[in-house]
Structure formats: C-alpha cells, structure tokens
C-alpha cells in the first residue's frame with residue numbers, strides 16, 4: 001500500500017494511479033511537434049513553458065457535463081470563465097494529419113475518442129468560447145463492428161497515438177481543437193461517463209473556403225440524456241452511439 005520513497009516522480013505516479021487517467025502529452029504534424037501541457041511539471045517551472053495546449057488541472061476527468069470544465073478540462077482563472085488560453089499557436093495545414101500522443105491509458109477505461117473544432121472570431125490566445133455554440137465535429141471513433149473499443153484497445157496498440165485530419169477544405173484561420181476520450185467504465189448511470197477533454201490552439205493554413213453551418217456548445221452538447229453518455233459497456237455488446245452531432249463532411 002504505502003511506499004516510503006521520497007522521489008517526486010514516485011509521489012506523482014502514486015497520486016496519478018489513484019485519481020487519474022491521462023492527458024495529451026505531445027502533438028505531431030508532419031515534421032513539426034509540440035509538447036502538450038504537462039500538468040505535473042509545467043506549473044513548477046519559472047518561467048512556465050509556453051504551450052499550444054490550454055492548461056489542464058491534472059489527468060482526471062470531468063463528470064458533471066453541465067460545467068464549463070467539459071470544454072477544455074477546467075481552469076477558470078482571473079475571472080475568465082472556461083479554459084485559460086495558451087500563449088502560442090501551432091501552425092498546421094488544412095488536410096494534414098495530426099497525431100495526438102496520450103499518456104498511458106488505463107485498460108479499464110473503454111470508450112470513444114472524438115474531436116471538434118471551433119473557429120476563433122478574434123485572437124485565439126485571448127478567446128474563450130464560453131457556452132456559445134461554436135463547435136463542429138471533425139472526427140470520431142468508438143467501438144468497431146467486432147466490438148473493439150478505440151480506447152483503450154486501439155489507442156494502446158497504436159502506442160498511445162490518436163490521429164485525425166484537419167478538414168482539407170476548411171477555411172484558413174485560427175481554430176481551437178477540442179479532443180476528448182469519454183471513458184465509459186462507470187457510465188451505466190449519469191453522472192458516470194468520464195470526459196477527458198483537451199484544447200489545442202492552431203492556425204490552419206490553406207486556400208479552402210469551407211465552413212460548417214451547424215454548431216454545438218460545451219457545455220450543452222452532452223447531458224444525461226445524450227445517447228452514448230449513459231451506456232452499460234459491460235452488458236451492451238451491440239453498437240455504440242457516439243455522443244454529439246454528426247461529423248462535418250463539408251470540409252472534405
């Protein structure tokens with residue numbers, strides 16, 4: 001039970017094994033790569049490292065889906081409602097593939113991986129969507145026809161790497177990418193589903209002009225009545241309804 005070790009890493013890993021469960025530690029696009037926000041080390045540096053990912057409080061989930069925390073995993077600060085913007089932005093081309101590297105995901109946490117984007121109306125390093133409907137879904141993976149879950153099975157098989165493509169015809173500009181794993185091991189009632197969101201600030205380049213016309217909000221898109229939020233993953237051997245709207249196809 002108790003280990004009498006003094007190393008910080010050991011203390012953190014014990015704490016991590018009790019409460020937690022994961023975050024995106026690295027983002028790669030072609031030959032470019034950016035560190036994720038590292039909640040167990042970044043805050044202790046002076047100066048704090050500059051990231052393209054908005055800060056998260058740790059590796060734990062959000063279960064009250066009515067909270068602003070479900071947008072980017074938390075972090076209200078200085079009167080700001082919602083996530084604290086990150087200071088820098090990753091430049092990625094429309095149509096390029098992004099690889100998101102998750103910390104070791106627990107075997108017990110089965111569920112889908114979903115990605116949304118929102119176009120920033122102004123400087124993304126100062127912008128917070130709040131509860132506005134600005135998000136559109138660009139990718140989703142849940143349970144396949146053989147009953148194999150994206151997380152943990154396929155994610156771990158891919159060494160923790162999840163990939164999606166920026167819609168090829170998406171209009172250039174600044175976007176917030178909201179990516180999440182929804183863990184369903186306790187989702188047989190609400191609250192129970194564990195949402196692990198992360199928000200990445202990007203500048204999309206390209207000559208496309210496509211923009212979606214229908215949007216959802218976070219909080220708002222998910223609640224206790226949303227298909228796939230309440231789901232008994234142990235007894236339900238059928239298909240899994242991935243929560244949220246359909247994937248926007250206009251950018252393809």
Ligand SMILES: *[C@@H]1O[C@H](CO)[C@@H](O)[C@H](O)[C@H]1NC(C)=O
Pocket residue numbers: 025026101158159160161
């Ligand atoms: C994911 O990131 C970690 C930490 O930077 C790194 O050690 C690991 O090699 C990366 N995984 C892959 C598959 O690139």
Ligand SMILES: [Cu+2]
Pocket residue numbers: 019020021106109183194
């Ligand atoms: Cu967990």
